[in-house]
Amino acid sequence: MAETVVSFVSNRLATLLQEEGSLLGxxxxxxxxxxxxxxxxxxxxKVAEAKEDDDPRLQEWIKQVREAAYDIEDVLDEFVLRFAGYRHHGFYGSLQRILKAIKSLPARHQVASEIQSIKSRIKNISEGCRRYQVEFGIDHRVTGSSTMNDSWRYSRDDALLVEEAKLVGIDQPKQHLISKLLEGHDHQLKVISVVGMAGLGKTTLVKKVHEDPDVRKNFPVRAWVTVSQTCxxxxxxxxLIRQLYEEGKEPVPQSIESKTIAELKKIVKDFLQKAGRYAIVFDDVWNVEFWNAIKFARPEGNxxxxxxxxxxxxxxxSASCTESQxxxxxxxPLSIEDSWTLFCNKIFKGNYCPAHLMDVAKAVLDKCDGLPLAILAIGGLLASKDASRIDEWEMIQQSLGGELEGTGKLERVKRILSLSYNDLPSHLKPCLLYLSIYPEDDLIACQTLILLWxxxxxxxxxxxxxxxxVAWRYFSELVNRxxxxVTEMLYEGTPYTCxxxxxxxxxxxxxxxEQxxxxVTTGQPMTWPSEKVRRLAIHSSSNSSNIQYHQQRQFYSFEHLRSFITVRSTNPLLSKTFLAEVLRSSxxxxxLELGGQEIEKTPxxxxxxxxxxxxxxxxTKVERVPRAIGKLQHLEYLNLGDTGVRELPVEILKLxxxxxxxxxxxxDPSDSDYGFHGFKGPSKLGGxxxxxxLNTVDASSGSVIVKEIGKxxxxxxxxxxQLRREDGKELCSSLVxxxxxxxxSVKSIGKGDDHEIIDLNHHHPSLSPSSSSCSFLHSLRVLIMRGRLEKMPQWVAHLHSLVRxxxxxxxxxxxxxxxxxxxHLPNLGEITFCGSYQGERLSFKAGGFLKLKQL
Structure with missing residues (x-):
């Protein structure tokens, strides 16, 4: 994370030197x-962060770097806030610059003093960097995963934790995989990949398959190779060579210690060529490069x-499984039933859970969410407690986060899950950690998460x-890992919630x-971090805790705050006084995310x-946007959805x-024409x-606003x-x-059967499929039309990217x-009709709708 912050700040400094160099003086x-x-x-x-858990001094040094980088960012933003962006020309401009310079001398002196202080800190930190490079033997030029500390190369016995109790829920997948291994009588090589999150028992399952008598009989030569993160x-x-030769009851070549990689691959290849049928497992593979390297050790004939x-x-x-077979x-994860069985097997040795422990047991099991590793680790912890004392169980339930930070069985769970975090490239780590703003069991809106990143x-x-x-690519990579x-798709290929x-x-x-x-606060009494609060997420509260919060609040400053986020709930903690105080000091x-709060006007x-x-x-209950909105010239995202705002001031054009x-x-959701009212924007919205x-513009004022959309x-x-029929031609011209x-999404004036006609059937050269110009015909993926149609617009038949x-x-x-x-649209996967067709018969012809999944 420190490396990520340093990269970000370094880039900001480069931009400042380039764009505001003259102002720096x-x-x-x-x-x-x-x-x-x-x-x-x-x-x-980048290398040091992989080793920090093993040395408190290195950990402290990394923390110093991170805090220094954060402070540099603060000073940069202070500088930009006070000095940058003031451009005046001519005599009047020169006079303005002189007056501005005189007025800002104390502020400039303060910024200069802060930059000098940071420069001294950075020089001291750099000396520590050189010292640690020597002391820890870290070559700063080496940044690959092979430098990761050996302590993270955990024993695969941890992944086989489910061996400690009778295995549950494994029989069906085991038989399924065995049948996949044994099926077919062809002579081709088959690759089977088992993929899933950490702790699901992938290694255990494959081990049981690998040792099955039928598998052993069909594949006399077998080997098991643990790859791991630091291969x-x-x-x-x-x-691998030792295992193969021992399986084949042949002496292992003595010279393998001195062989090159190419020579070792050849030994493997030659052995497998003559060995007959083999089954090899590569357990815990972390990257595609490994597979690309190992596959060339396989013989050509299979x-x-x-x-x-x-x-x-x-x-x-997917990279390892490229052939048809x-x-x-x-x-x-395990089903609820299998999870419960495994849980009871571990704690009660197969007996029933006592009635007085049932509620707390189910709450703990919910936390495990079908993860066998967690069920057995937490079960082992509970098995050591007195089953007659419900308070001991409740204590474990309430402190699972703390248990993960401690030592013992839950430390192993943390270590295994942490491997996935540690393997992330630096640009993905803050994206993942940012998910801590959301409450437990929250369904996260993917689009909102992307925009926050x-x-x-x-x-x-x-x-x-x-x-x-780029942000969606980041998201896809975290899903891939x-x-x-992803819990729900909005339409084909677009995640909606996660x-x-x-x-x-x-x-x-x-x-x-740690970073x-x-x-996160709920308003309950809490220990605030000793470092500066940079992002504050508020989840829920009660009036009584609000008072306790304010008793602490008077000793705390939010001058370093970068994000203020409320999530999913109306919160009494957000009194007008408190909100104004935070915003004034931040x-x-x-x-600033205030969604759902009881706010009647923008502070x-x-x-x-x-x-x-x-x-x-x-x-919120906000009904108007003040003209002062024009001052927020860095604003990139403005959400006034589900508010009372129906018109925007002309100052919005300054953004x-x-x-x-x-x-x-x-x-009104009870209305059969359930939808949204739009807003009336300024006449020059195209600026x-x-x-x-743009969601949602009211076009009832006429063709001017429709024409502006084309800009x-x-x-x-x-x-x-509220599109009028007579503006359809202008809209077609704008769409191109x-x-x-x-x-x-287009909705005409009217309601239900009284909707006005949407007339988008106007001819335009760029709406022709033969047009060589790049029009929206090639990019449109979703088309929504609410209103009467005399006939379908001709261009709809040429929306080859349309999925909904x-x-x-x-x-x-x-x-x-x-x-x-x-x-015949090649990608159309979802169609919704509502009051759209007056006939009794629809004809689905052979060869049509090849991708349709939902009608």
Whole structure:
């Protein structure tokens, strides 16, 4: 994490030197020196963080680096807040600069003093860096995983923890995998990969399969190789050679210790070529590179041989299984029934759970969430407690997070789950730790998480990609590593909600506290971190704890706060006084999430938060947006969804960095035409050139606003309501400019059967399939139309990227089957009709709708 912070701050310094160099004046040299020193430490940090758990001194040094980097970021933002961005020209401009310079002399002196102080700290820290490089023998030029401390190369006995009790829920998957191993009489090699999160028992399952009598009989030559996170490839090959030769009852070649990797591979290949049928297991594979390296040790001719892999990462599983006969088995958590059986076997030796312990036992088991490793580890802990004393069990239930931080059986659980975190590249670690802002068992909105990551500047910009696309790649990588579980899809290929395993969340909370990443409060009496609070997440509270909170609050400052987030609940802790006080002292705040709070107007203090990039007032009682919104010129995300706001002031046009604008009001859910009211924007809305999301604009004022939409060429999601029939032609003209549009939702004026006609059937050269211009025809993935249609727009039949189509109140006549227009769309997976067709018969023709999953 420190390496990530240092990288971020180093990049910020580079940008400052480039863009605001003249404003730095005499401080330029000092800032350059700080940047250079951070650059020298960056590579060393990447290696040192993997070793920090084994030496408190190294841990303390890394903490110093992290805090120094955070302080540099604070000073940078202070500087930008006070001095940057003031550009004046001509005589009047010169006079303004002189007056500004005189007025800001004390502030400049303060910033200079802080930069000098940080420079001294950085120099001292750099000396520690050089000392530790020598003392720990760490070469800063080596940053690969092979440098990770051997203490993390845990024994696979930990993964076989389920051997301690009678195995449960393993018979069915075991027989399934055995049948996959034995099926088929072809002479091709088959690779079977078992993939799933840490602690599911992948190793145990494969071990049982590997030792099954039928498998042993069919594959006389067998070997088991533990790969692990810190794979020593030559050593692994030598181990494989020894096993193979011993299985074949042949003497192991004496010369293998001095052989090169290429020579060792040849020995393996030659042996397997003549050995007959073999089954080899590679347990705990962490990267695709290993598979690419080992596969060349296999002989060209195959005799129905088998290779099995276990891995936590989906990309490793899919990369190893590329042939038609290969197979990926995704291992799932135990069912509730199997979890309960395993739990009782461990604690009560197969007997029933006593009635007085039933509730607390189920609460503990819920926490394990079907993870055998956790069930047995926590079960072992409870087995040592007096079953007649419910208080001892309740104590364990309430302190599982603390137990994970301690020693003993739960330390092993933490260690195994932590391996997945430690394996992450530096840019993904803060993204994962950020999940600590969410309460236990919370279903997390994926899109919101992506936007928060970008607002927090966790996501690195890549050429040719939007910052959100890069963030989605980060998300996919965490899913691929089985650290995030997608729970619901919005439409094909787009995750809607996700979650994290309860015990993985506990590990994330521990890491987050260690890194001072997020401070979570419920308003209950708590010990605030000794470091500065940089991100504050509020979950829930009660009025009584509110008083206790304020008793502590008077001794605490939030001047270093970057994010203030409330999650999912109306919170009494957020009194007007408290909120105003926090916002007044948090001038460097970037993220403000107040969704669902009992707020009737936007606090005035918000408009002094000039660094604010993310502002959400979703679900509040706010009804108007003050003209002061124009002061927030760094704002990129503004969410006024489900509020009373129906109009935006012209000052919104000053927000030239705004990428996501969400202003809508929920219609009465009891209404059969359930939807949202939009907002009336200023007539020159097209001036917001950075907009990617516009949700939902009210077009009832006429063609001017529809024409302005055509200027928003970066739009990816567009929601329009109250569209008039006569503006359909103008909308078609605007749509052809939106070459990145992925989602289009159009609702006409009216309600139910009284909807006005949506007329989007106008001819335009770019709406022709023969058009060579890159139009929205090529990018649109979701099309939603609410309103009557005389006929389907011709261009719908050419939306080859379309995955979802919603038609509501279309009233299409029986003589024209609506399915004809889009039956050959190659990616269409979901269709929704509601009051859209007046006929009695729909015709699904052969060869059509090849991807349709939901109708």
């Amino acid at each position: 005499g401080l330029r040299q000092e800032v350059q020196l700080i940047k250079d020193e951070l650059g020298h430490m960056k590579a060393f940090l 020593d490839f030559p050593k692994l090959l030598r181990d 005799y129905g041989n088998r290779v099995m892999l276990t891995t936590r990462k989906a990309d490793v599983a 290969d197979y990926v088995y995704r291992m799932e 970008t607002a927090e500047r966790f996501v690195e910009w890549r050429e040719g990609m939007s910052i959100e696309d 089985n650290l995030i579980q 979650r994290i395993h309860d015990l993985m969340r506990e590990v994330i909370l521990i890491k987050s506290r 001072n990443m997020v401070t 001038k460097l705040l970037k993220v 005035n203090e918000v408009f002094n938060l000039l660094h604010l990039t993310y502002l959400s007032l979703y679900g 030239q960095k705004l990428r996501h604008l969400i202003v809508l009001q929920r219609v 917001l050139l950075a907009l990617q999301t 928003l060429t970066q739009l990816r999601e567009l929601y329009i309501t 400019n939106l070459t990145s549009l992925r989602l289009l 189509l919603d038609l509501k109140w279309s009233g299409l006549r029986a003589e024209k089957d609506p399915l004809e227009s889009f039956q």
